[in-house]
Amino acid sequence: MNHEIRRTSPKLRQRLDLVSAHRARETVPIEVFELQELSGPEIDPLTWLETADPSGWQPIPWGSTWGRPRTDFVLRSRFRVPDRWADDAETGAVRLRLA
Numbered sequence: 001m002n003h004e005i006r007r008t009s010p011k012l013r014q015r016l017d018l019v020s021a022h023r024a025r026e027t028v029p030i031e032v033f034e035l036q037e038l039s040g041p042e043i044d045p046l047t048w049l050e051t052a053d054p055s056g057w058q059p060i061p062w063g064s065t066w067g068r069p070r071t072d073f074v075l076r077s078r079f080r081v082p083d084r085w086a087d088d089a090e091t092g093a094v095r096l097r098l099a
Contacts, residue, residue: 030079033060038072045074 034057038048057076060066067073079094 033077
């Protein structure tokens with residue numbers, strides 16, 4: 001089939017240009033997430049974090065099930081942006097897949 005007849009080549013080129021701008025150039029590991037349940041939806045997580053008990057965090061191993069239905073919670077983790085990225089003029093992004 002001649003792809004120029006349906007103009008698929010220009011369409012594919014356009015899509016490739018669009019997608020390539022958003023590809024991951026490099027990744028860094030993120031430590032295991034930790035969870036703390038909140039007592040209800042009225043709790044402001046940012047205010048709560050200021051007085052949170054540092055010993056109450058439960059680690060969530062990668063790939064495990066966690067939490068209960070209808071639970072209010074806070075997740076935390078840590079990662080380090082490599083120094084070599086500091087000179088990069090491109091915008092960075094964090095992509096988290098929680099499900």
